[in-house]
Amino acid sequence: MSTHALRDTGVLxxxxxxHILRSPDTIITTAVTPVAMMLLFVYVFGGAITTGSGGxxxxxxxxxxxxxxxxxxxxxxxxxxxxDVKGGIVERLGSMxxxxxxxxxxxxLTSLTANLAAVAIVIAVALAMGFRxxxxxxxxxxxxxxxxxxxxxxxxxAVVAGLTAKTVDGASGMSxxxxxxxxxxxxxxxxxxxxxxxxxxxxxxxxxPIVDTLRALLAQEPVGTGIWTALAWLxxxxxxxxxxxxxxxRRKVG
Amino acid sequence: xxxxxxxxxxxRVQGIEKSFKDLHVLRGVDFxxxxxxxxxxxxxxGAGKTTLIKILSTLLKPYSGRASVNGFDVVTRAGDVRAxxxxxxxxxxxxxxxxxxxxxxxxxxxxxxxNPAEVAGSLLARxxxxxxxxxxxxxxxxxxxxxxxxxxxxxxxxxxxxxxEPTTGLDPQGRLEVWRTIRQLAGQGTxxxxxxxxxxxxxxxxxxxxxxxxxxxxxxxxxxxxKRLLPAATVEYVEKQPSLEDVFLALVGDPPGDRQDQPTADxxxxxxx
Numbered sequence: 362m363s364t365h366a367l368r369d370t371g372v373l374x375x376x377x378x379x380h381i382l383r384s385p386d387t388i389i390t391t392a393v394t395p396v397a398m399m400l401l402f403v404y405v406f407g408g409a410i411t412t413g414s415g416g417x418x419x420x421x422x423x424x425x426x427x428x429x430x431x432x433x434x435x436x437x438x439x440x441x442x443x444x445d446v447k448g449g450i451v452e453r454l455g456s457m458x459x460x461x462x463x464x465x466x467x468x469x470l471t472s473l474t475a476n477l478a479a480v481a482i483v484i485a486v487a488l489a490m491g492f493r494x495x496x497x498x499x500x501x502x503x504x505x506x507x508x509x510x511x512x513x514x515x516x517x518x519a520v521v522a523g524l525t526a527k528t529v530d531g532a533s534g535m536s537x538x539x540x541x542x543x544x545x546x547x548x549x550x551x552x553x554x555x556x557x558x559x560x561x562x563x564x565x566x567x568x569x570p571i572v573d574t575l576r577a578l579l580a581q582e583p584v585g586t587g588i589w590t591a592l593a594w595l596x597x598x599x600x601x602x603x604x605x606x607x608x609x610x611r612r613k614v615g
Numbered sequence: 616x617x618x619x620x621x622x623x624x625x626x627r628v629q630g631i632e633k634s635f636k637d638l639h640v641l642r643g644v645d646f647x648x649x650x651x652x653x654x655x656x657x658x659x660x661g662a663g664k665t666t667l668i669k670i671l672s673t674l675l676k677p678y679s680g681r682a683s684v685n686g687f688d689v690v691t692r693a694g695d696v697r698a699x700x701x702x703x704x705x706x707x708x709x710x711x712x713x714x715x716x717x718x719x720x721x722x723x724x725x726x727x728x729x730n731p732a733e734v735a736g737s738l739l740a741r742x743x744x745x746x747x748x749x750x751x752x753x754x755x756x757x758x759x760x761x762x763x764x765x766x767x768x769x770x771x772x773x774x775x776x777x778x779x780e781p782t783t784g785l786d787p788q789g790r791l792e793v794w795r796t797i798r799q800l801a802g803q804g805t806x807x808x809x810x811x812x813x814x815x816x817x818x819x820x821x822x823x824x825x826x827x828x829x830x831x832x833x834x835x836x837x838x839x840x841x842k843r844l845l846p847a848a849t850v851e852y853v854e855k856q857p858s859l860e861d862v863f864l865a866l867v868g869d870p871p872g873d874r875q876d877q878p879t880a881d882x883x884x885x886x887x888x
Binding site (some may be wrong): 369379 | 698
């Protein structure tokens with residue numbers, strides 16, 4: 362049963378990866394907006410921003426930009442799944458003797474691959490712009506692990522959007538609030554400069570602990586207890602979105 | 616299961632009911648389909664045809680009643696049912712980004728067939744898609760997409776095939792091609808359950824016709840039996856007028872048997888010489 366499920370997932374992941382290889386622009390466009398933001402913040406606003414961390418502003422900025430990259434990238438996941446639902450592909454597959462979860466997992470694994478590719482492009486540009494990290498291999502792995510978890514959590518949210526949307530715009534529009542969230546966090550400027558209620562929101566929403574943890578890992582600084590807050594948020598979002606997606610999917614294809 | 620298969624119906628539907636919130640879509644549907652026959656479910660839009668097909672293909676669960684396909688209950692043995700059937704839904708479910716061949720290889724691999732490439736090759740040839748095999752499905756005409764769609768359903772030769780409005784949206788030639796395919800299928804012993812809202816389609820293809828109206832089967836029989844329900848025919852002399860379809864097909868001069876594959880965009884003009 363489980364080898365069966367793995368094989369079906371493999372076949373279907375191959376299919377949707379082929380979609381991406383045939384329109385690689387989806388990865389480029391995912392990377393373009395974050396890169397543009399990075400240029401804007403580093404070369405236009407950056408000179409006037411004091412982060413109090415002593416390091417260069419791009420080192421401060423990059424973790425938030427990476428989260429924005431993933432948040433905009435999952436829109437394509439919602440879009441591709443929506444097209445499969447609308448076009449009858451999900452129904453066709455659902456009436457075939459295959460492991461049913463493989464249909465969703467194929468989209469999730471494809472999302473992970475595409476978003477990590479976009480993240481790699483953004484990191485390459487950041488390196489060209491002067492981003493430097495003295496982080497150890499272990500810290501890089503930890504940072505990568507958090508990004509993978511973040512991508513999975515947002516991807517399952519995208520699955521919910523793709524399964525329930527009525528229109529293409531509805532499916533891909535799910536990422537707008539996610540892209541906006543880092544702006545009201547410690548991603549661009551320290552929360553200490555914000556007025557009371559805004560600072561309170563910024564300090565208590567998931568992006569701030571995730572960004573702070575990534576920044577500490579890449580700067581080879583102690584992550585403190587923030588990493589547990591970050592992991593708790595990620596695990597919580599992942600669990601809720603996964604449960605919602607699974608329930609909606611069961612209702613849809615029996 | 617070999618010996619009694621000929622005796623038991625390929626599809627058995629008993630008292631199936633289904634509602635969505637307050638809408639009672641199916642109100643107790645009963646019928647049997649003999650193995651190897653073509654059974655047409657005739658009904659207007661909203662009669663519940665698609666809902667019934669979805670229940671039989673395990674995508675929806677009935678509210679009450681029982682149904683079995685190839686001897687397996689659609690609720691308790693859903694996995695066995697899915698191995699025995701294929702569903703060609705109302706909208707051609709082909710992957711536009713993939714080529715025709717890749718679409719067929721994909722379903723062959725998902726059906727865990729030992730030789731997906733060979734299966735794809737022979738289906739492409741059988742459905743007249745060999746020349747277009749390496750083009751993306753997005754470039755296909757409506758008729759070609761439908762043929763690819765049906766070809767995808769036949770990978771692995773499932774014994775029971777559901778076709779939900781297989782000719783809706785096709786031009787007359789495309790329709791005749793699909794009809795020919797369906798006749799071939801039944802000729803090979805496949806059981807076909809098709810839904811249609813076109814009376815002539817049911818008349819042309821089906822061994823038995825059931826009329827689904829407002830959630831129940833109001834009549835079920837052969838074409839001859841259904842015709843006998845009306846008062847006896849009176850003999851009148853009328854001039855046989857060609858139907859518009861006869862005229863169209865005569866003008867286009869394109870009998871469905873030997874038609875080349877081309878996108879609809881360029882098949883209509885330039886053929887009138």
